[in-house]
Amino acid sequence: MALSTDRFLADLDALRRIGAYRSGVHRPTFGPEDMQTRHWLAAQLEQAGLEASIDGIGNVFGRHRGAGPHLLAGSHLETQNQAGWLDGVLGVVAALELARSGLPVDVCAYADEEAHWGDFIGSRSLVGALTEAEIDAARNRFTGEALRPKLEEIGLAGRSRPQLEEGRYKGALEMHIEQGTQLESAGLRIGVVTGIVGIRQFRIVVTGQQDHTGGTTMRERRDAGLTAVRLLGMVDAEMPRVAAARSVWTTGRIALEPNAPMIIPGRAEIVFSFRDLSVEVMDRMEACLRAVVQESNRRERCPAVLEEISRSAPALSDPAIVAAFEGAAESLCPGAWQAMPSGAIHDSQILARKLPVGMLFVPSIGGISHHWTEDTKREDLVLGMEVLHAAAQRFLAS
Amino acid sequence: MALSTDRFLADLDALRRIGAYRSGVHRPTFGPEDMQTRHWLAAQLEQAGLEASIDGIGNVFGRHRGAGPHLLAGSHLETQNQAGWLDGVLGVVAALELARSGLPVDVCAYADEEAHWGDFIGSRSLVGALTEAEIDAARNRFTGEALRPKLEEIGLAGRSRPQLEEGRYKGALEMHIEQGTQLESAGLRIGVVTGIVGIRQFRIVVTGQQDHTGGTTMRERRDAGLTAVRLLGMVDAEMPRVAAARSVWTTGRIALEPNAPMIIPGRAEIVFSFRDLSVEVMDRMEACLRAVVQESNRRERCPAVLEEISRSAPALSDPAIVAAFEGAAESLCPGAWQAMPSGAIHDSQILARKLPVGMLFVPSIGGISHHWTEDTKREDLVLGMEVLHAAAQRFLAS
Numbered sequence: 001m002a003l004s005t006d007r008f009l010a011d012l013d014a015l016r017r018i019g020a021y022r023s024g025v026h027r028p029t030f031g032p033e034d035m036q037t038r039h040w041l042a043a044q045l046e047q048a049g050l051e052a053s054i055d056g057i058g059n060v061f062g063r064h065r066g067a068g069p070h071l072l073a074g075s076h077l078e079t080q081n082q083a084g085w086l087d088g089v090l091g092v093v094a095a096l097e098l099a100r101s102g103l104p105v106d107v108c109a110y111a112d113e114e115a116h117w118g119d120f121i122g123s124r125s126l127v128g129a130l131t132e133a134e135i136d137a138a139r140n141r142f143t144g145e146a147l148r149p150k151l152e153e154i155g156l157a158g159r160s161r162p163q164l165e166e167g168r169y170k171g172a173l174e175m176h177i178e179q180g181t182q183l184e185s186a187g188l189r190i191g192v193v194t195g196i197v198g199i200r201q202f203r204i205v206v207t208g209q210q211d212h213t214g215g216t217t218m219r220e221r222r223d224a225g226l227t228a229v230r231l232l233g234m235v236d237a238e239m240p241r242v243a244a245a246r247s248v249w250t251t252g253r254i255a256l257e258p259n260a261p262m263i264i265p266g267r268a269e270i271v272f273s274f275r276d277l278s279v280e281v282m283d284r285m286e287a288c289l290r291a292v293v294q295e296s297n298r299r300e301r302c303p304a305v306l307e308e309i310s311r312s313a314p315a316l317s318d319p320a321i322v323a324a325f326e327g328a329a330e331s332l333c334p335g336a337w338q339a340m341p342s343g344a345i346h347d348s349q350i351l352a353r354k355l356p357v358g359m360l361f362v363p364s365i366g367g368i369s370h371h372w373t374e375d376t377k378r379e380d381l382v383l384g385m386e387v388l389h390a391a392a393q394r395f396l397a398s
Numbered sequence: 399m400a401l402s403t404d405r406f407l408a409d410l411d412a413l414r415r416i417g418a419y420r421s422g423v424h425r426p427t428f429g430p431e432d433m434q435t436r437h438w439l440a441a442q443l444e445q446a447g448l449e450a451s452i453d454g455i456g457n458v459f460g461r462h463r464g465a466g467p468h469l470l471a472g473s474h475l476e477t478q479n480q481a482g483w484l485d486g487v488l489g490v491v492a493a494l495e496l497a498r499s500g501l502p503v504d505v506c507a508y509a510d511e512e513a514h515w516g517d518f519i520g521s522r523s524l525v526g527a528l529t530e531a532e533i534d535a536a537r538n539r540f541t542g543e544a545l546r547p548k549l550e551e552i553g554l555a556g557r558s559r560p561q562l563e564e565g566r567y568k569g570a571l572e573m574h575i576e577q578g579t580q581l582e583s584a585g586l587r588i589g590v591v592t593g594i595v596g597i598r599q600f601r602i603v604v605t606g607q608q609d610h611t612g613g614t615t616m617r618e619r620r621d622a623g624l625t626a627v628r629l630l631g632m633v634d635a636e637m638p639r640v641a642a643a644r645s646v647w648t649t650g651r652i653a654l655e656p657n658a659p660m661i662i663p664g665r666a667e668i669v670f671s672f673r674d675l676s677v678e679v680m681d682r683m684e685a686c687l688r689a690v691v692q693e694s695n696r697r698e699r700c701p702a703v704l705e706e707i708s709r710s711a712p713a714l715s716d717p718a719i720v721a722a723f724e725g726a727a728e729s730l731c732p733g734a735w736q737a738m739p740s741g742a743i744h745d746s747q748i749l750a751r752k753l754p755v756g757m758l759f760v761p762s763i764g765g766i767s768h769h770w771t772e773d774t775k776r777e778d779l780v781l782g783m784e785v786l787h788a789a790a791q792r793f794l795a796s
Contacts, residue, residue, distance in 0.1 A: 180613030197612065201659060212767065213648040214595065214673055214741030215578030220765075225649055226634065233631040236624065250611040251623055252659040254652050261599060261650040261669040261707075271659040275612055309659075343612030367618075369610060 003101040003389045005382045011093045012381070015040070015077075016085040024372025025085050028142075029078040029116040030058060030150050037077045041092065041109055048100045050107065056151070056159035057125045057135070058111030062096070064104050071105045071392055072164070072172040072355065073098050076113035076122070076347065081142075084374025086177050086381075088113060090362070094175045094385055103392055106169070110347040116140055117147050123350035125161045164354055171321050171356040171395060174348045175388050177376055181367035182340060189380050190337035190387055191361030192325040196349040197275040197341055198282055198314035204231065204293060208302040210258065210266025225256045225265035227302040232270065234292045239274075242284040246341055249274035249285065277314045277341045315349040320398050321358030321391075328390035333383060358395075360388055401499040401787045403780045409442070409491045410779070413475075414483040422770025423483050426540075427476040427514040428456060433552050435475045439490065439507055446498045448505065454549070454557035455523045455533070456509030460494070462502050469503045469790055470562070470570040470753065471496050474511035474520070474745065479540075482772025484575050486511060488760070488779070492573045492786050501790055504567075508745040514538055515545050521748035523559045562752055569719050569754040569793060572746045573786050575774055579765035580738060587778050588735035588785055589759030590723040594747040595673040595739055596680055596712035602629065602691060606700040608656065608664025623654045623663035625700040630668065632690045637672075640682040644739050647672035647683065675712045675739045713747040718796050719756030719789075726788035731781055756793075758786055 018040070019025045019033030027034045038060045045052035045062030053061050060077070064070055075091025095107040111122030118138045124130040138147035151157045178184075183191050208224030232251055239249050253271035274285045293306045322339070329337035340361070348357040362384035365375045416438070417423045417431030425432040436458045443450035443460030450460050458475070462468055473489025493505040509520030516536045522528040536545035549555045576582075581589050606622030630649055637647050651669035672683045691704045720737070727735035738759070746755040760782035763773045 178613065179610055180615075181618055182615065185618070199612075211765070212577055212742060213646060213650060213671065214597075214743065215576065215762075215765065215767070216646070216741070217578070217580060217644065218646055220579055220583070223648070225652065229627055229630045229634065229649070232627045236627065246615065248611060248614070248616055250621070250660075250662055251627070252611060252654075252661055252663065253657050254623065254654055255657065256650075256652055259651050259653065261671060262648075263650055264648055265650065273611065273659060343614070344610060345612065364613075367609070367613065369613070 003097065005385050007100070008093060008097040008385050009378065009381065011096065012085070012089065015089050015093065021082050022372045024083055024374060025079050026082050027079045028081060029112040029114060030154055034078045035154050038109065041077065041096070044096055045107055048096065050099055054156065056156055056161040057121055057130065058156060059122045059126060060109040062099060062107035064099065064106050066104055068104055068168060069170040069396060070168050071103065071396065072108060072169045072351070073105050073174070074108035074110060075174050075176060077109040078112060078114050078116065080114050080370045082372050083370050084372060086376055087369055087374060090177060090381070091175045094388055097385060098389060098392055101389060103396070105392070113347050116142065120347060120350050123347040126164050127350055127354045128163045169355050171318055171358065172348060172351045173321065173358055173388065173392060174346060175360045175384055176346060177364045177369060177374070178361040179344050179364055179367070179369035183361065183363040184365065184367065186338065188336050188338050189333050189363060189383055190329045191340045192322055192329060192337060193317055193342045193359035193361060194322060194339050195277045195314055195316040195341055196345055197277050197343055198279065198312050199273055199275050199345065200282055200286060200311045201271065201273040201309040202289065203307045203309050204270040204272060204304055205307070206231070206268040206302050206304045208266050211264040213262050213264055216264060221264055222301050223264050224268040224302045227296065227300045227304065228254065228268035228270055230300065231292060231296040231304055234295060235272070235289065238288050238292055239285065242288045244276055244278060244281045247274060247276040247281055247285065248343060271309070275343055277316065279314060312345065312349070315352035315357065317358045318356030321356060321395055324391040324395035324398060325358060325360055325387065327394055328387045332387050332390060360384060360391070401495065403783050405498070406491060406495040406783050407776065407779065409494065410483070410487065413487050413491065419480050420770045422481055422772060423477050424480050425477045426479060427510040427512060428548050428552050432476045436507065439475065439494070442494055443505055446494065448497055452554065454554055454559040455519055455528065456554060457520045457524060458507040460497060460505035462497065462504050464502055466502055466566060467568040467794065468566050469501065469794065470506060470567045470749070471503050471572070472506035472508060473572050473574060475507040476510060476512050476514065478512050478768045480770050481768050482770060484774055485767055485772060488575060489573045492783055495783060496787060496790055499787060501794070503790065511745050514540065518745060518748050521745040524562050525748055525752045526561045567753050569716055569756065570746060570749045571719065571756055571786065571790060572744060573758045573760070573782055574744060575762045575767060575772070576759040577742050577762055577765070577767035581759065581761040582763065582765065584736065586734050586736050587731050587761060587781055588727045589738045590720055590727060590735060591715055591740045591757035591759060592720060592737050593675045593712055593714035593739055594743055595675050595741055596677065596710050597671055597673045597743070598680055598684060598709040599669065599671040599707040600687065601705045601707050602668040602670060602702055604629070604666040604700050604702045606662070606664050609662040611660050611662055614662060619662055620699050621662050622666040622700045625694065625698045625702065626652065626666035626668055628698065629690060629694040629702055632693060633670070633687065636686050636690055637683065640686045642674055642676060642679045645672060645674040645679055645683065646741060669707070673741055675714065677712060710743065713750035713755065715756045716754030719754060719793055722789040722793035722796060723756060723758055723785065725792055726785045730785050730788060758782060758789070
C-alpha cells in the first residue's frame with residue numbers, strides 16, 4: 001500500500017477534534033480525552049495490520065507482524081494544557097502512516113512526554129529506566145493526584161511494561177514541529193536534527209541582610225538583590241566567550257525576598273540553565289558559571305551558593321539516519337532544508353540510550369508552541385510526511 | 399516639677415505590657431490594645447495638668463493650660479504588627495515627661511503613623527491635609543476593613559478634627575529610635591537629625607517576548623529579564639557618580655514573568671527608589687535614572703518604560719532646634735553624638751509643612767526595628783530624655 005498524505009492529514013484533523021480547545025487541544029495525560037486518543041490509535045494500528053497494545057504506563061504500541069529489519073517511529077499523543085494540535089501528535093500520526101504505507105515500522109505513542117505525571121515515564125519505561133517505586137511516588141504536577149490510583153481508574157493497573165526488544169530495530173525516527181522560528185525566519189521548510197541538546201540547570205542562592213531602605217547606608221548594606229544583579233552581569237559578559245554558536249543560556253527565574261519596594265532584599269534566588277549539543281562546550285559553560293560565582297564571592301559581601309538542579313546529556317543523531325534525512329530532503333525540497341540541533345528535549349533523547357535515533361522538524365508558524373495558537377502550514381506537514389517516508393526507505397536500504 | 403527619668407522609664411515599661419508580644423508589642427492602630435494605650439495616655443495627660451482629648455481620627459492631644467511660647471512634642475503609640483516596644487512610644491512618653499517637668503509643651507500621639515489604615519492620617523489631619531473623602535475611602539491594608547465603621551466602633555465617629563492652632567508653637571520636637579546602625583557602629587549615643595529625607599519611587603517595566611528556552615537562539619531572543627539585569631547594572635555603575643555621601647538607592651522588587659526556570663522572561667518589573675536630604679541631589683539621581691533607561695532603550699531590543707510611583711519632599715530640621723539639640727548633646731555627652739539625616743520618614747515630616755521641626759535619635763541595638771526584638775539600652779533612653787529636656791529649654795530660651 002502506498003503513502004497517503006491525505007489520510008495522514010485527515011487523521012491529524014480527526015485527533016484535533018478530541019479535546020478541542022479554541023484552535024488547539026487540551027488533552028492532559030490520562031484524562032478522558034487523552035485516553036480516547038490512545039484507544040483511537042490502538043484501533044488504527046490494528047486496522048493497519050499491526051499488533052496493537054497499551055502497556056502498563058500508557059504507551060500505545062503497534063508491532064509490525066512481518067520480517068525486519070524494523071524501524072521504531074512515534075512521538076506522543078497527550079498535550080500541554082490548552083496547547084497545540086501538532087506537538088507530539090504529528091510524529092505519532094506520521095509513524096502510523098509510515099506503517100500503513102507498508103514499511104516495516106513499529107509505531108509507538110510514548111506516554112506523558114509532556115510531563116503531567118513525571119519525567120519521560122513512557123520512553124524511560126521502554127528502555128528499562130523507570131522503576132515501580134518511581135511510579136508509586138509519582139503525582140500529577142498540577143493536581144497532586146497520585147499516579148497509581150489513576151492507572152487503576154483508566155484500566156492500566158497490572159499490565160506489563162515491555163521493554164524494547166533487543167536487536168529488533170535498525171533505528172528510531174521522530175517527526176516533530178520545530179517549536180522555534182529558525183526555519184521560518186530562514187525561509188526553510190525542513191530541519192534535519194543533528195542532535196538533541198543537553199541541559200544543565202543550576203540554582204544560585206545569594207544571602208544578604210534584609211533591612212529598611214531608609215535606615216541603612218549604602219556602606220552598611222548587604223543587598224542580596226544587588227549582588228545577584230552583579231553576578232548575572234558577569235555571566236552576561238563572560239558566557240559568550242566560552243559558548244558555541246548554537247549554545248543558549250537563560251536566567252528564567254529571579255526571586256528576591258521579601259521583594260517589597262522599600263525593603264533591602266535579604267535573599268535572592270536565581271535559576272540559570274544552559275543547553276548545547278556538545279558536552280565539551282557545556283563543560284566550558286559550567287566552568288564559566290562556577291568561576292563567576294567564585295569571583296562574586298571574592299568581590300561581594302553577600303555570599304552566593306551554586307547548586308546543580310539537573311543535568312541531561314546531549315543525544316546526537318545517528319549519522320546514517322541524518323544522511324537519509326538529508327538525502328530525502330534535498331531530493332524533495334532542494335535548498336529548502338537545513339541541519340540543526342533540537343533545543344527542546346524529546347523522547348528520542350531517551351531512546352538514544354538504546355537505539356540510533358533521528359528527528360525531522362517542520363516549521364512552527366511564529367515559533368509558537370505550548371499554546372493553542374500553535375500551527376504549521378498544511379503543505380509543510382505534507383512535505384514533512386513525504387521526507388520522513390523517503391528517508392525511512394533510504395535508511396532501511398542503507 | 400522636675401524631670402524624672404525614672405518616671406519616664408516606668409511609663410515605657412507600663413506601655414510595654416499592653417499588647418505584649420514576646421519582648422515587643424503588637425498594637426495595630428485602633429485595635430483594643432491600641433485604644434487602651436490612647437486612653438491611658440489621655441489619663442496621664444490630665445493627671446499632668448494638661449487638657450486631654452482624643453480627636454475624630456484618633457490623635458491623642460494634651461494641651462498645656464499656661465502661657466506660651468509653646469512647643470509641640472510627640473510621636474505615635476500604635477506599632478507595626480509583632481513589633482518593638484519603643485518605635486513611636488518613646489517619643490510620646492518623652493513628650494509626656496517634658497510636659498510633666500513643667501515645660502510649656504503640648505503633647506500629641508499622632509494617629510496611625512505605622513500606616514495600618516492610611517498614610518500619616520493623624521499628622522495630616524492636624525495640618526489640614528486629610529479630607530473626609532479620604533477617610534471614607536480608607537481601608538485597613540491587612541484586613542480590608544473600612545475605616546468609617548471602625549471609627550464608629552471605637553467611639554470616635556462624629557468627633558471634630560482640630561488643626562494645629564496657628565501661631566501657638568515655636569516648634570515641634572520628636573524623639574525616636576534610629577532604626578539603623580549608624581550610631582551603634584560609630585559608638586555614639588545621640589543623633590541630632592538634620593532633616594528627614596525625601597523619597598522618589600519608580601517602576602520600570604521591560605517588555606520582551608516570552609519564549610521556550612530551548613527553541614529560541616540567543617540572536618532571536620527578546621529576554622526582558624536580561625535587559626532588566628543590564629539596566630540595573632548601569633544604575634549600579636552610574637548612580638555613585640551623582641549621589642551624595644548619604645544618598646541611598648534600592649531595587650527592592652524585581653518581578654519576572656512568568657519567572658519559570660525554562661521560559662525566557664517576557665516581562666520584567668523593577669521597583670527602584672532613592673532617598674536624600676537634598677532636592678538638588680535627588681534631581682541629579684532622577685536624571686541619572688532617566689538617562690540609564692534611555693541608554694537601555696538605545697542598546698536593547700526590549701523596551702523599558704519608566705513611571706513615577708511616588709515622591710516626597712525632604713524636610714530639613716529647623717536650624718535653631720538643631721543648634722539646641724547639638725548644644726544639649728555636647729553638654730550631656732560630649733563627643734558621643736553626631737548630626738545625621740533620618741532615612742526613615744516620620745510625622746515630623748508632615749508637621750514641617752506648618753512648623754519648625756527637629757528630631758533626636760537614640761541608638762537601635764543591631765539596627766533592628768519593625769520586629770519584636772527591637773531594643774535600646776536603658777542608659778541611652780535616659781540620656782535621650784535628658785538631651786531632649788535640655789534642648790527644649792535651650793530652644794525655648796533662644
